[in-house]
Amino acid sequence: MPRKRVTLADVARRAGLSTTAASMILNGRPDTRLSKEAHERVHTAAAELGYRPNVAARGLRTDTTHTIGFVSDSVATTRFAGGLIQGALDAARQAGHVVLVAETGGDPKRESEAIAALLDRQVDGIIFATVRARELVVPELPDGTAAIMLNATSTRHPTAVLPDEDLGGRTAVGLLAEAGHAQGIALVGQSDDAEHGLFRSSTVARRVAGIRVAMAEHRLAFTAEASTWEWEPHNGYTITDALLRRDPGVRALLCLNDRLAFGAYQALAEHGLRVPQDVSVVSFDDDEIAAYLRPGLTTIALPHLAMGRRAVELLLGSAPRSEVLLPMPVVTRGSIAAPR
């Protein structure tokens, strides 16, 4: 039972040297002139005692705590973007850092409290993340505290890690075009008519823009577009059901996220239509339900894991003051086929 922590002084005493010597040796200072023998004595003493430096005390002197802050609305606690934090934790661990996590639920008051609490603990930097990419108002941080926006943007902190939604949108269209779909393609989740002044996340706008550009490039047009505010399964069901009643000629659904696609599946089944033989479905996010559906949903994934990793790397390295866009990989399952 370890009674008390071993301190540097204990190590020095056992090695018969000063704490100065012990500190220099353990930190591997290059310019030191301590003897080979001293090095050895200190290292064995440290090992024998199981010495671990007190990071707080060190931080007091060096102004670096090997601790980073991760503040988000609800990344760690909801299922949608766990990859962000997973990537961040993993990269931090590999870099010998540790992560203080705070969730704000989107409340600015809680956010500023969280930031204060992190700064009180002298974090080396802070990552600001959101579940649904959006603009975030983040206060200025003290000198020497870096900030990275993760799946979010901020005018004050220009370094942001985001999915390459534009390319992702084009990719989705490409998948349908490649499969031979030329008509009867419906867009589920948004319609240009209905979206006037609607606030959507900044990245979703890019997703849709990419889709429209690619449609034009392939000389394709949607036969129908259905808008809904909330991208939940229920809405996907309702929209798709209405769509199928109006237009029986639908051959492919381009759903703006997987939960909409989930609802679409339910509506298709009720209309006696099979995926993918009768109707192809492609979607975005690679939500976990995408793998649960029958057949599995082909979807353009949000590269959350890679994004989280990258954010930490940027925080600990020297970051460009600009956006970093990460590619959205295609996850091919069984929901796309050639039209009959």
Added chain:
Amino acid sequence: MPRKRVTLADVARRAGLSTTAASMILNGRPDTRLSKEAHERVHTAAAELGYRPNVAARGLRTDTTHTIGFVSDSVATTRFAGGLIQGALDAARQAGHVVLVAETGGDPKRESEAIAALLDRQVDGIIFATVRARELVVPELPDGTAAIMLNATSTRHPTAVLPDEDLGGRTAVGLLAEAGHAQGIALVGQSDDAEHGLFRSSTVARRVAGIRVAMAEHRLAFTAEASTWEWEPHNGYTITDALLRRDPGVRALLCLNDRLAFGAYQALAEHGLRVPQDVSVVSFDDDEIAAYLRPGLTTIALPHLAMGRRAVELLLGSAPRSEVLLPMPVVTRGSIAAPR
């Protein structure tokens, strides 16, 4: 732009007092004899300068950092148990604490590294959590570092927060019995015949035990039991499909978790059976898919949020050296009806 942090010495200087006085006043020491006026001067000075104490420096002296560690296999990064960390973060925040999160992926080496990293930062205590409740081998911690097991157990650290699975199991049976189901009830996920020596999580054993006791109490018996190792939608589908082929008289499914139920829904639909008119379904966990299904799945929820909260409260208060069982609430949706 805040150049440098304000220190206690700055506050004292501005108030025209010693740091001793400033410290005592700001910490509200009761026995001090400093004048009313001194109190006022210090408080206004602190407010004007925006003073925030350096937690690391304080911790050096007081041995308390207002920081707790949360180490889990993958609670923060997968979708299954986000409530655990959400509750913990929330309770910690309310108590003025901050949480260092580390994930081990179940790897003992990473676990011991994580523990060391947390101890290096002088955390006040550590919560050990698992996604699927199980026994965890946790090393002894230094004196003064408390440990709480969350959704996990450990012989070394007896304080554990767990769902009351036994009661939950009984409740599920009760729901079917109340609805009038007396025969044609099938158990999906486990069968006593097939489970010899199978390792299941400790709490799942209690869930099943509760179910069996309640069945006996209600003088009921399962018409079929189907075992599967992985409780995933795919297996739920396969099991249920086989079940329905063998026995068309099934009127109710008691699924051991929601993902199995999800697969069961798919199989029922393919057999032309409607939920709940033809077959009732009840299940466990209140996974997020439970709300997505049509009709919504009635399920016995894992009280993750409350568990996370409680773990922090126990860590910061005086904890009993025993298990704390939290009730599993019924989430009533539309999947149970009276048999026809």
Added chain:
DNA sequence: CACGCAAGCTAAATCCTTTTAGCAATGGAG
């Protein structure tokens, strides 16, 4: 008038580490 006591405050030690400045011994050069 000396003494004791309370009120109001501060100096200095302490927590653990890093870092600056410098000391003592040795050997070689002039």
Added chain:
DNA sequence: CTCCATTGCTAAAAGGATTTAGCTTGCGTG
């Protein structure tokens, strides 16, 4: 033999707080 450079090491300060011990001052009492 003196001086200087080098080697090998240490004392002490610093970082920002808390805490112990104790120092003034003024007043009331005997």
